[in-house]
Amino acid sequence: MAEISNKEVTNREEDYSKWYNNLVVKADLAEQSAVRGCMVIKPYGYAIWEKMHDILDRMFKETGHVNAYFPLFIPKSFLSKEAEHVEGFAKECAVVTHHRLMNDPNGNGVVVDPSAKLEEELIVRPTSETIIWNTYKNWIKSWRDLPILCNQWANVVRWEMRTRLFLRTAEFLWQEGHTAHATREEAVTEAQKMVNVYAKFARDFMAMPVVIGHKSETERFAGALDTYSIEAMMQDGKALQAGTSHFLGQNFAKAFEVQYANKEGKLDYVWATSWGVSTRLMGALIMCHSDNNGLVLPPALAPVQVVMVPIFKTDVERDTILARMAEMKKDMEALGLSVKIDDRDNLRPGFKFAEWELKGVPVRIVMGPRDLENGTVELARRVDSSKESVSQEGIAERVRNLMSEIQGQMYQKALEFRDANIIKVDTWEDFKVQIEKGGFLLCHWDGTPETEERIKDETKATIRCIPIDSCVCEEEGKCIYSGRPSHRRVIFARAY
Amino acid sequence: MAEISNKEVTNREEDYSKWYNNLVVKADLAEQSAVRGCMVIKPYGYAIWEKMHDILDRMFKETGHVNAYFPLFIPKSFLSKEAEHVEGFAKECAVVTHHRLMNDPNGNGVVVDPSAKLEEELIVRPTSETIIWNTYKNWIKSWRDLPILCNQWANVVRWEMRTRLFLRTAEFLWQEGHTAHATREEAVTEAQKMVNVYAKFARDFMAMPVVIGHKSETERFAGALDTYSIEAMMQDGKALQAGTSHFLGQNFAKAFEVQYANKEGKLDYVWATSWGVSTRLMGALIMCHSDNNGLVLPPALAPVQVVMVPIFKTDVERDTILARMAEMKKDMEALGLSVKIDDRDNLRPGFKFAEWELKGVPVRIVMGPRDLENGTVELARRVDSSKESVSQEGIAERVRNLMSEIQGQMYQKALEFRDANIIKVDTWEDFKVQIEKGGFLLCHWDGTPETEERIKDETKATIRCIPIDSCVCEEEGKCIYSGRPSHRRVIFARAY
Numbered sequence: 001m002a003e004i005s006n007k008e009v010t011n012r013e014e015d016y017s018k019w020y021n022n023l024v025v026k027a028d029l030a031e032q033s034a035v036r037g038c039m040v041i042k043p044y045g046y047a048i049w050e051k052m053h054d055i056l057d058r059m060f061k062e063t064g065h066v067n068a069y070f071p072l073f074i075p076k077s078f079l080s081k082e083a084e085h086v087e088g089f090a091k092e093c094a095v096v097t098h099h100r101l102m103n104d105p106n107g108n109g110v111v112v113d114p115s116a117k118l119e120e121e122l123i124v125r126p127t128s129e130t131i132i133w134n135t136y137k138n139w140i141k142s143w144r145d146l147p148i149l150c151n152q153w154a155n156v157v158r159w160e161m162r163t164r165l166f167l168r169t170a171e172f173l174w175q176e177g178h179t180a181h182a183t184r185e186e187a188v189t190e191a192q193k194m195v196n197v198y199a200k201f202a203r204d205f206m207a208m209p210v211v212i213g214h215k216s217e218t219e220r221f222a223g224a225l226d227t228y229s230i231e232a233m234m235q236d237g238k239a240l241q242a243g244t245s246h247f248l249g250q251n252f253a254k255a256f257e258v259q260y261a262n263k264e265g266k267l268d269y270v271w272a273t274s275w276g277v278s279t280r281l282m283g284a285l286i287m288c289h290s291d292n293n294g295l296v297l298p299p300a301l302a303p304v305q306v307v308m309v310p311i312f313k314t315d316v317e318r319d320t321i322l323a324r325m326a327e328m329k330k331d332m333e334a335l336g337l338s339v340k341i342d343d344r345d346n347l348r349p350g351f352k353f354a355e356w357e358l359k360g361v362p363v364r365i366v367m368g369p370r371d372l373e374n375g376t377v378e379l380a381r382r383v384d385s386s387k388e389s390v391s392q393e394g395i396a397e398r399v400r401n402l403m404s405e406i407q408g409q410m411y412q413k414a415l416e417f418r419d420a421n422i423i424k425v426d427t428w429e430d431f432k433v434q435i436e437k438g439g440f441l442l443c444h445w446d447g448t449p450e451t452e453e454r455i456k457d458e459t460k461a462t463i464r465c466i467p468i469d470s471c472v473c474e475e476e477g478k479c480i481y482s483g484r485p486s487h488r489r490v491i492f493a494r495a496y
Numbered sequence: 497m498a499e500i501s502n503k504e505v506t507n508r509e510e511d512y513s514k515w516y517n518n519l520v521v522k523a524d525l526a527e528q529s530a531v532r533g534c535m536v537i538k539p540y541g542y543a544i545w546e547k548m549h550d551i552l553d554r555m556f557k558e559t560g561h562v563n564a565y566f567p568l569f570i571p572k573s574f575l576s577k578e579a580e581h582v583e584g585f586a587k588e589c590a591v592v593t594h595h596r597l598m599n600d601p602n603g604n605g606v607v608v609d610p611s612a613k614l615e616e617e618l619i620v621r622p623t624s625e626t627i628i629w630n631t632y633k634n635w636i637k638s639w640r641d642l643p644i645l646c647n648q649w650a651n652v653v654r655w656e657m658r659t660r661l662f663l664r665t666a667e668f669l670w671q672e673g674h675t676a677h678a679t680r681e682e683a684v685t686e687a688q689k690m691v692n693v694y695a696k697f698a699r700d701f702m703a704m705p706v707v708i709g710h711k712s713e714t715e716r717f718a719g720a721l722d723t724y725s726i727e728a729m730m731q732d733g734k735a736l737q738a739g740t741s742h743f744l745g746q747n748f749a750k751a752f753e754v755q756y757a758n759k760e761g762k763l764d765y766v767w768a769t770s771w772g773v774s775t776r777l778m779g780a781l782i783m784c785h786s787d788n789n790g791l792v793l794p795p796a797l798a799p800v801q802v803v804m805v806p807i808f809k810t811d812v813e814r815d816t817i818l819a820r821m822a823e824m825k826k827d828m829e830a831l832g833l834s835v836k837i838d839d840r841d842n843l844r845p846g847f848k849f850a851e852w853e854l855k856g857v858p859v860r861i862v863m864g865p866r867d868l869e870n871g872t873v874e875l876a877r878r879v880d881s882s883k884e885s886v887s888q889e890g891i892a893e894r895v896r897n898l899m900s901e902i903q904g905q906m907y908q909k910a911l912e913f914r915d916a917n918i919i920k921v922d923t924w925e926d927f928k929v930q931i932e933k934g935g936f937l938l939c940h941w942d943g944t945p946e947t948e949e950r951i952k953d954e955t956k957a958t959i960r961c962i963p964i965d966s967c968v969c970e971e972e973g974k975c976i977y978s979g980r981p982s983h984r985r986v987i988f989a990r991a992y
Contacts, residue, residue, distance in 0.1 A: 002963060021945070031631075031634075033566070033627065033631065034567075034574070034627065034630050034631075035567045035570070035571060035618065035627070036567045038567035038568070038569060040564070040565070040566050040567065040631050041564060041565040043502065043562040043563065043564045043646060046562070046563050046564050046565055047562065047563070049565075049758045050563060062690065066539040066542075066543065067539065067542050067543070067546060068536070068537060068538055068542050069537040069542055069669065070529070070536050070652065071529045071530075071534035071535070071634045071667060072534070072620070072651055072667050073529045073531045073534060073667070074531070075530060075531060076597070076605075076606060076608075077605060078530070078605050079597070079605075079606060080605035083841065086605075086606060090597045090606045091596060091597060091598075092595060092596055092598070093595070093597060094569070094592045094593050094594075094595060094618070095592060095593065095596075095608055096590045096591060096593075096620065097592075097593045097594065097608065098590075098591040098593065098741070099588060099589070099591065100587060100588055100655065101572070101575070101587060101589060101591065101593075101619070102587075103540060107573075109573060109575075109576035109582075110498065110572060110575060110576050110586045112572075112591055112663055121608055122531065123597070124568070124620070125942070131529065131530065131531070135527075135529065135530075135536050138527075154651075155568055157568065159596065160596040165676070171567060171568050171569070173565065179671055197839065220924075228878075246541075248510065266553070267550065277664040292806060299632040303595045415937055469649075476759060
């Protein structure tokens, strides 16, 4: 039985952007809603997000964090309290001005009741530093109240002009950690710890290699003294910022007057971090691994890890095969695998193959009459389309082991692609050529926002990060653009 | 060591309402935020809600449901599409009218940018039937697409005038199930199934007895043909509606033009249900079980099930006791128990006892020097303050068994209180006397909204439900108010 490629998905090579949009919709992950820029996350997409949620939540708890919940709304005046923060976040946002509708006196449905105008407008949270630090003010009196290590899972709204499913939507789901510490060192350590948690999650569960680094001053979070990020490379060579962790210094503590009495009884301002990842990770996951036949999901995040498709002509064959499959399913589930038998009677096997390929299920098991005779099944891997005929004996253990093998294979594949596309560039001419081909360009930069801006204007490339872990970047050199001296290379790329 | 009652919590008998408010704040469950009517759910409160979430989510999945996520915002015009729904929900709500702020030209922080007015106002969802049925329209073509069994965990906003932590807040967290079916029968069955899931959750996990019943027409969800609810009795004899499940008929399918082709190829409107529980359950949990010393949490929902408090004079005693406790903790955790050792060195044992009582931890284990000598510990139950000295031998199994014992004990206690306060009332004079005492009054009612309204006006009592499961109510009689014939008793009560 030949593989059937899903003709409805655009080719990656023809139009990467269209391929992505197409895939998200065809694979039933998400769709546009009736509200501009807001998406509907469909059950299959949400099931992947739930897995991300559960794993991250466990990792946060293992590192000592607890969950809490803060209001959706932020009083407008709060946004103005931290000078840089207001510049970054008080622009495109959803503003609640009234609290009542009434029947239209002219009979045209409902209209806003002008008498129900709020005294102060409320902003739907674009991020929660302000409302949370206004709350922490009452929680923190002495060093005994510190640290506070809270996380919240929530929806946030940023009124983006150009939206794309998962990558940039007006409303998105995320988690935001907000911690309060007695010392600068402790806060810096926390911010570093959390960017490392994100990197570990990306690598071990998303099978996605990332570079950890500092953001340049220009790209920093509004109100942060330092921003760490994880940067991943998509298959078109563009960068995607997949998570950020901010050292906020005492900025929010000062804006909201949050002081604690230290062991000597002296008052001092509290040190802060915040860190977050969002449903954007879904976009990263899709663009990192998928192909022209559809999604390719890492076993650790696949809602269905194994799909079983029966092939038969007679009812007797059908019943015998499905009965055998049910036994195998039970054995696999006992080992913690998530298994689905596709016993739909109105679809041909080839159609089912294409559908489960589109949905990225890591392993497909096919059993036909001959397999029944021989005690075999056909085992196909989504990641490389390889197939093998294997014994039904010990199939559960074999498939379980295959899962970690595939997980490793996917990470390795993505890593090789990424590393092949990290290129040292030393001249401006070469930069302009290379940036068109995509990839991460490791270059010297003179450290000024002016140079950074000019490079961006001329090439659309930005400094993705000043890497910490992934390459030997500390070396003397000259800025790619200005020729001025530089002590380390940074990563330039075009980005999502 | 004598028990120390927490003097900061108001007495239940003096002022039940104040006792509740006090308890929520003192036990660190939630607090008012800077935004009118919106609460902050603190880590300890959120940990209980997380347990509720996880258990309910599992129960929904076991009954075939999947999660999805729909937009926070609803276009204003959607609310008008279902005639009754608009009356119920398009009143007090948060209205987004603008999508941008700008710097105040006069230098006073930020102001709404008048040029960024939305063409159509957006409503922060008070409930999601309209946006979801507008989405289902595109998901449903034929009978093969049915049923759709979606649930969403989300925040919703209803601009309540009088708010109380957990019980009635402007923003609250909830789940809302929205299902679509081919037939009326299937939808009715679904609505019943889910109210039963809620009742099972209340009984088995919250240790809270509930009455399942139909709502009267007046009390029905706006847009429903039938509403089922679970009604619980609080310790002041008032009723609390803890969950609802609605049979929506074809109302939303007609409003949003959602038709499917049946097996014969004929078009028909789809049948709907919706069902939800919210953070209100937290209020129910608190008011059902707690006492003047604080919370009393059922083991199934307690974030900390066992707290261990050491008593010592010397450092050697301290170290020996804590080492022994650490071993016991490990044994208990191996059996799935959640255990905390309170080794804070700046607090006296009596203070710790009071604090963990306030927080409702089901079991306290105390170990002092004499216990160490005798190989014993003191085991105290929060629910009835009983204490016993028991051997350290086999303590983990003993405590694990104690958990289910306490869970049962709490349910039994609540059930006895509830049943003692369900009273058959047959005269209007008696009704007016009894309603002042609280409790559920089982009365005949003539079935008219007019009578229901008059009774409410005169006594503040409403029909909580027309019970299905909990009492023999089918009998001939005369309406308590009008004297007209009635075929069954219903439950009247004052309610939260």
